Amino acid sequence: MAVNSLKPYCILKALHLLITPGNSNKVNLEAVLRNNIKNLHDYIEENPPLLYSWESSTFSSHIKDTSLSWEFSAKCLKLLDLLQISFKRAEQEFCSKKTSKNLTPNQAPPLSPDTLSFEQQKNILTALQFIVCLTICPNLQEGVGLPLTVRTEFLGILATFVSETNSNPETKTNFQESHCKLLLCANVLISCLDIPSIGVLILSRHLNDLLVIILQLRFGQQISNNSLKKEPNVGELSANNPNKVPDDEKLDESKSHSPDIDKLFTLKSNEFCDAALKRITNDIRPSMFVKELLLLQGGPRTKKPGFLPPAPAWLxxxxxxxxxxxxxxxxxxxxxxxxxxxxxxxxxxxxxxxxxxxxxxxxxxxxxxxxxxxxxxxxxxxxxxxxxxxxxxxxxxxxxxxxxxxxxxxxxxxxxxxxxxxxxxxxxxxxxxxxxxxxxxxxxxxxxxxxxxxxxxxxxxx
Structure with missing residues (x-):
């Protein structure tokens, strides 16, 4: 099965099925999410090109979290990753075609392959909200980032679901998994910046969330020699992204995790974060960056609670x-x-x-x-x-x-x-x-x- 046969509209359709409740009569959020996951799997089984790409990807296989919140969020991330890859391939095909015909004054030029309808933009934004609420915010340190309670009502509902999920000891995430999840989210979001129609949605709606992931990974978390018992597949960070870690530097999981291996993983993670932060600062206006930094600094350290909690000293x-x-x-x-x-x-x-x-x-x-x-x-x-x-x-x-x-x-x-x-x-x-x-x-x-x-x-x- 040729990978090139996968079209962006197939992935957009799959994303729509995943994040839309549809005609389900279920009122429980957990039941709705499980039903949407089932609908996604049914659609993938009926679409051979998408099935091939889905099964050939080892997107999050190194993370062993079995909670529903991570399962749903990982599927949103995987679809966004496949979407940006598909858009890049379609853009290459679009640029390679030479139009010999001259357009008349009444003819419009062909649209770019990454052009999104309003509904498709809304679906991508909804998927980003799920990612932020179900994965990013629960894995941030206390006082880092904007609390879900000061955002939209939809995220407030999801925050209640996440808090109930995290209260279960069986689904509690350890330090290693939190680091890997945030690194995976940052990797996908940075990759999506290569697609103008998706990048503008990320930078306009979730710039603060993207910045806080990178800053915590780079400055807020120090991985000790014994903290990583199993490294993520670092080679996955290199596909279709120049800032990602090369495949030839993939860590051998069969080896014991010596301090040198832990140091190598930390070094590659820091290099990725430095490149990502440099790219963001070059893509946005400095005044816009200043506004986000003010939000990241949090509120004052007073006894009376404010709109934003105080940020940690390192941030x-x-x-x-x-x-x-x-x-x-x-x-x-x-x-x-x-x-x-x-x-x-x-x-x-x-x-x-x-x-x-x-x-x-x-x-x-x-x-x-x-x-x-x-x-x-x-x-x-x-x-x-x-x-x-x-x-x-x-x-x-x-x-x-x-x-x-x-x-x-x-x-x-x-x-x-x-x-x-x-x-x-x-x-x-x-x-x-x-x-x-x-x-x-x-x-x-x-x-x-x-x-x-x-x-x-x-x-x-x-």
Whole structure:
């Protein structure tokens, strides 16, 4: 049976059967999930190309969890993985065909093979919600990620089912399986980013979930020498993904698990997470990344419970380091202000938000204090100071008023802690054009046109 004969619509149909209750009269969630799994198996048996691909894949064979939540979630992951492989193959066939006919003005160009209908997009989003609720959230550390209780009502129902499942000692997941499950989820989601129509759904709806998996795998979990009794099939991470581990470095399960093997698995997992994190930061806007980092930092550590639980110390440190990376890049100050204060959708805030000085002070402290990873304090302020001064060239609309308020707080915070640096990189460039006008020897003073906006900067600060 040729693998190439498997078409994307067959997988999309299978995904629809898996996540749709259909005409079932069952009201129990567990019964509905089992019924959907049965419908999926029946459809696979009736579709030879899909059956061949399904049986030839050892997608999650190394994970021995028999719980219903993992069984259902693993099938969603496997279908998404087969779907992205099928889309890549269809895209290659689409690009290889040479259209000799010229299109008339009334003819539309052929659609890309990965084009999805609204119903198909909804099915993929539903499958992602199942994956997040049934696998990702239960295997995260306490305080990591967005709790299911603050999300949609649908996820709240699933959270109750998951909590009841995890309370059973027979289905409780150990450290090794949790690590492998999260690594498998990250692998599939990163692979799906290669498909534009699926990648936009992941980055727009589940960017926070994808980030938190990668950060926990990379920074939050240290695999000890005795923690992994059986390694996952690391070679599976290499299929159709350049960031995955090569097949020739597959671990031999027959060997005893020495510290060297555990170290190798940890190293390959870290390399995959580093490549995945780099790809995500390159694919999304920096201001959008800043917003997600704020959510990952969680709420304050107070006795009164807040909207978000406090994040563990390691996650706060990682988020702070990523904030510093953004600041040190071009237009870093703008991206930090944009991500923390401004709304990504319309670049504006509600009217009441203009009076939220605490938020402006928080942004100013982030920008005005030199990060620990910066090698030189003088070099850091040499990078951000011109950006602060350039943001003073604004008009009087609401958005630019926010920039002015934040810049004022940044300059004030810098002056309180580093007067000499502030005078050199902030005060002097601001007042230099004004001093040039006041100290003119003749009655006529000539200024370059590009320096005229700098004359207004002192007025903006006052």
């Amino acid at each position: 706060r440190n990682v988020c702070g380091s990523l904030f510093s990376d953004i600041l040190l890049k071009p237009n870093g100050v703008f991206h930090i202000i944009h991500g923390v204060v401004l709304n990504e959708a319309n670049l504006q805030l509600p009217q009441s938000a203009l009076s939220e000085w605490r938020k402006f002070d928080a942004v100013a402290k982030i920008i005005a204090h030199c990060p620990m990873k910066s090698t030189s304090r003088d070099g850091y302020f040499k990078i951000i100071s011109p950006q602060v001064v350039s943001l003073l060239h604004t008009t009087g609309d609401e958005k630019n008023s926010i920039y002015l308020r934040v810049c004022y707080n940044v300059i004030k915070e810098m002056y309180l802690h580093n007067q000499q640096i502030t005078h050199q990189y902030i005060i002097k460039p601001i007042i230099q054009p004004l001093l040039h006008c006041l100290n003119g020897i003749s009655n006529k003073v000539y200024l370059r046109s590009d320096s005229l906006p700098d004359v207004d900067n002192p007025h903006h600060l006052l």
